[in-house]
Amino acid sequence: MIRIQISKTLGLAFTLGLLLAVSSSARANCPGDFKPAAGEPLQMLVLGDSIMWGQGLMPEQKFSWRIKCWLQEKTNREVTQQVFAHSGALLTGSAESPRFKSNDGEVNLPYPSINEELDHARAFYGPGNTKVNLILLDGCINDVDVSNLLNVTTDPNWLRERINTSCKAGMHDLLKRVTESFPNAQVIVPSYYRIVSDSTADNAFIRLLAKSLNNERPEARRMSDKELRDRLIKLSEVWYRQSTVDLRAAVDAVNSELAAENLPPRVSFVEIDFWPEHSFSAAETLLWNFIFGSTNLSGLRKFIVILSFGTNAYKPNDEVREARIHSCKETFKEPKDVKETPAEKSARKDRLLICRYASLGHPNEMGALVYTEAIKGHLQWMIDKAGWRREKNSEPLP
Numbered sequence: 001m002i003r004i005q006i007s008k009t010l011g012l013a014f015t016l017g018l019l020l021a022v023s024s025s026a027r028a029n030c031p032g033d034f035k036p037a038a039g040e041p042l043q044m045l046v047l048g049d050s051i052m053w054g055q056g057l058m059p060e061q062k063f064s065w066r067i068k069c070w071l072q073e074k075t076n077r078e079v080t081q082q083v084f085a086h087s088g089a090l091l092t093g094s095a096e097s098p099r100f101k102s103n104d105g106e107v108n109l110p111y112p113s114i115n116e117e118l119d120h121a122r123a124f125y126g127p128g129n130t131k132v133n134l135i136l137l138d139g140c141i142n143d144v145d146v147s148n149l150l151n152v153t154t155d156p157n158w159l160r161e162r163i164n165t166s167c168k169a170g171m172h173d174l175l176k177r178v179t180e181s182f183p184n185a186q187v188i189v190p191s192y193y194r195i196v197s198d199s200t201a202d203n204a205f206i207r208l209l210a211k212s213l214n215n216e217r218p219e220a221r222r223m224s225d226k227e228l229r230d231r232l233i234k235l236s237e238v239w240y241r242q243s244t245v246d247l248r249a250a251v252d253a254v255n256s257e258l259a260a261e262n263l264p265p266r267v268s269f270v271e272i273d274f275w276p277e278h279s280f281s282a283a284e285t286l287l288w289n290f291i292f293g294s295t296n297l298s299g300l301r302k303f304i305v306i307l308s309f310g311t312n313a314y315k316p317n318d319e320v321r322e323a324r325i326h327s328c329k330e331t332f333k334e335p336k337d338v339k340e341t342p343a344e345k346s347a348r349k350d351r352l353l354i355c356r357y358a359s360l361g362h363p364n365e366m367g368a369l370v371y372t373e374a375i376k377g378h379l380q381w382m383i384d385k386a387g388w389r390r391e392k393n394s395e396p397l398p
Contacts, residue, residue, distance in 0.1 A: 030068070030069035030072060031069065032073075034072055034073070036072065036076060036077050036078040036390075037076045037077060037390040037391065037392065039077065039390060040077075040131065041077055041078035041079060041080045042071060042072075042075060042077050042078070042079045042080070042133045042134065042388055043079075043080055043082075043125075043128075043131050043132045043133050043134070044064075044067075044068055044071070044079055044080065044081045044082070044132075044133065044134045044135075044136070045081075045082050045084070045121055045132055045134070045135045045136070045182070045185070046064045046081065046082065046083040046084065046085050046135075046136045046137075047084050047085055047114055047117045047118060047121065047135060047136070047137045047139075047178070048085040048089065048114060048117075048136070048137050048138035048139050049085065049086075049087065049088065049089045049114070049138060049139055049141065049142055050085075050086070050087035050088060050089075050105075050108065050358070050362060051138055051141075051190075051192070051362060051363065051371075052064065052085040052136060052137070052138045053083070053085040053086050053087055053105045053106075054363075054368060055087050055106065055288075055318070055358060055359050055362040056106075056288045056316065056318025056319060056320055056321070056324075056358075056359030056362055056364070057318070057319055057320070057363075057364075057365065057368055058319050058320060061319065061365045061368055062368060063363075063368045063369070063371040063372040063375065064081065064083065064085075064136055065081070066368070066369075066372040067136070067372060067375055067376065067379070068081045070372075070376055071134075071379070071383075071388070074380075074383055074389070075383060075388045075389045075390060076389065076390045076391070076392050077388065077389075077390050082121065082124065083105070084112075084117035084118075084120055084121050085105065085114075085117065085138075086105035086107075086109070086112075086117075087105055087106055087107060087108040087109070087358055088107075088108030088109045088110050088142060088358075089109075089110065089111075089112070089113060089114050089117065089139065089142060090110045090111075090113045090114070090142050090143055091113060091114050091115060091139050091140060091142075091143050091166065091170045091171070091174055092113050092114075092115050092143075092170070093110065093111045093112060093113030093115070093116055094110075094111070098111045100331050100332060100348075100351070101331070102327060102330075102331040104323075104324070104327040104331075106320060106323070106324040106327060106358065107324070107327050107328055107331050107355055107358075108354065108355055108358045109331075110142065114137075114139045114174060115174060115177065118174070118177060118178060118181060121181075122181050125182075129181060129182050129183075130182075130183060130184050131184070132182045132184065132185045133184070133185055133186065133386070133388060134185060134186050134187075134188070134379075135178060135182060135185045135186070135187045135188070136188050136190075136375070137174075137175075137178060137187055137188065137189055138189060138190055138192075139170075139171060139174060140163075140166040140167040140170055140171055140243065140246075140247070141192055141239075141243070143165075143166035143170060144159075144162050144163050144166050144167070144239070144243075145162075146195070146361075148162065148235075149195060149196075149232075149235050149236055149239050150195075150196075150232065150235075151217070151235075152217070152219075152223065152227075152228055152231035152232060152235075153217050153219050154235055156234065156235065156238050159235060159238055159239070159242075160238060160242050163238075163239065163242040163243050163246055164242065164246055167242070167243045167246035167247050167250065168246035168247070168249050168250050169250075171189070171246070171247060171250040172249075172250040172253050172254060175187065175189070175250060175251065175254040175267055176254055176257065179254060179258065179266060179267065185266065186266050186267075186268070186382060186386060187266055187267040187268065188268050188270055188375055188378065188379070189247055189250075189251055189267065189268065189269050189270065190269075190270045190271075190272050190371060190374065190375065191243070191244050191247060191269070191270065191271045191272050192239070192240065192243050192244070192247075192272075193240060193272060193274035193278070193279070194236045194237060194239070194240040194274065194276060194279045195236045195239070195279060195280055195287075195361055196232045196233055196235075196236040196279055196280055197233055197236060197237070197276035197277075197279040197282065198233055198276060199276045199277040199278075199279055199282035199283065199284075200229075200233070200279050200280055200281050200282050201281040201282065201283070202229065207225045207228075207229075236279070244271065247269055248269045251267045251268065251269040252269075254267050255267055268378055268382075270374050270375055270377075270378050271374070272370060272371055272374045273370055273374060274286060274367070274370065278367070278370075280360075280361050285364075286363055286364060286366050286367030286370060287360075287361050287362060287363060287364060287367060288316055288317055288318045288359040288360055288361065288362050288363075288364050289316070289317055289360070290315070290316060290317065290360070291315050291316070291317045316356075316357050316359045316360050317364075318359035318362075318364070319365070320359075321356075321359065324355070324356070324358065324359070325355075325356050327355075328352055328355035328356055328358075329352065331355065332348050332349075332351050332352040332355060334348070
C-alpha cells in the first residue's frame with residue numbers, strides 16, 4: 001500500500017509538472033545605462049505556454065526578457081514588452097467557467113488559452129495593434145498532453161496524429177489569427193525538444209520514476225526496466241520530430257496564405273539546438289530537475305528520499321520554487337463557502353502537488369540562453385530588413 005501511494009504521487013507530480021504549463025508581465029531592468037534614441041519604442045508581445053513564460057526562471061533569466069534587452073542594444077530603441085504567456089496554456093479553451101484562477105504565470109492552469117491570450121492582447125493594444133513589431137509565440141504541447149509522452153502504452157502512430165492535429169492544424173489557425181490581429185508584426189515560433197532521450201540518466205531513481213508513471217497499466221507492469229526506458233525514449237523522439245515538422249508546416253502554410261494576398265511572409269520557425277544530451281536528467285541537461293534527481297543514491301538513503309517526496313526535503317531545482325509554492329497554495333486552497341465532493345477535493349490536492357513541481361522538464365537558465373541565442377540568430381538579419389534600427393546620433397529620450 002505504501003509503495004502504491006508513493007508511485008502515484010511521483011507520477012502525478014512528474015507527469016503534470018512537465019505540462020508546459022495568469023497572464024503577467026515580467027518586470028526587470030536591462031543591464032547597463034541604456035539611453036534610447038528619440039521616437040516610438042519597439043513593441044514586443046509574448047504569447048504561449050510555460051516555455052514561453054519561462055517556468056522556474058527569474059524575470060531577468062527568461063529568454064523573452066533577454067531578447068528585449070538585446071533588441072534595445074541593437075536597435076538603439078526602447079523595447080516595451082507585454083507578456084500574456086503562462087504555464088499550462090492550451091491552444092483553445094473550454095466553455096466551462098474555470099474553477100481555479102491565478103495572476104501568477106508560474107501556476108499551471110489551462111486557461112486563459114493561447115487564443116484567449118491573443119484576445120486579451122488585442123484588447124490591450126486596441127487601435128495600436130498596428131504598432132506591434134515582434135511577437136514571440138509557442139503552443140501545442142499541452143494539447144498533445146505530456147502525460148501521453150510518459151505513458152509507455154501510447155501508440156506512436158496515434159501520437160503522431162494527435163501532434164499533427166495540435167501542432168499543425170491548431171497552430172495554423174492560431175497563427176492566422178495572430179497575423180490578422182497584428183498586421184505589421186514579425187512572428188517567431190520556436191521548436192520544442194526531447195523530454196527523455198538515451199542520454200537521460202539510467203540510475204535507480206529514474207528507473208523508479210519510469211515505473212511510477214505507469215504502475216496502474218497492466219501492460220506496462222509486465223515490461224522490464226529496459227523496455228520501459230526504450231518506450232519513453234521512442235515517444236519523446238516521436239514528439240520532438242513530429243512537432244518540429246508540423247510547426248514548420250503551420251508556419252509555411254500561413255506565409256503561403258500571406259503571399260496569396262500579395263503580403264510578405266512574417267512568420268518564422270526557429271529550431272532550438274536542444275540535443276539528446278540536453279534532455280531531462282542527462283549529464284548535460286538544460287532542463288530543471290529534482291535537486292537530488294541526478295544522484296546515484298541507493299539503499300536506505302534512496303528510500304528516505306522517496307519517502308520525503310512532496311516535502312521540503314525533495315524539491316525541484318528551479319529559481320522561483322518557493323514563490324511558486326506560495327502561489328500554488330493560494331490558488332488551490334480549500335474553498336470556504338463551497339462544499340467539495342471527495343472527487344473535487346482529491347483533484348484539488350493533486351493540482352496543488354502538480355503546481356509545486358511544475359518546473360520539472362522546463363529549460364533552466366542555460367536552456368533559456370540556448371533559446372535566446374537561437375532567436376537572436378534569426379532576428380539579427382531581420383532588424384534592418386524590418387526597419388527597426390534607429391541611428392545612434394538621434395536625439396536620446398530624456
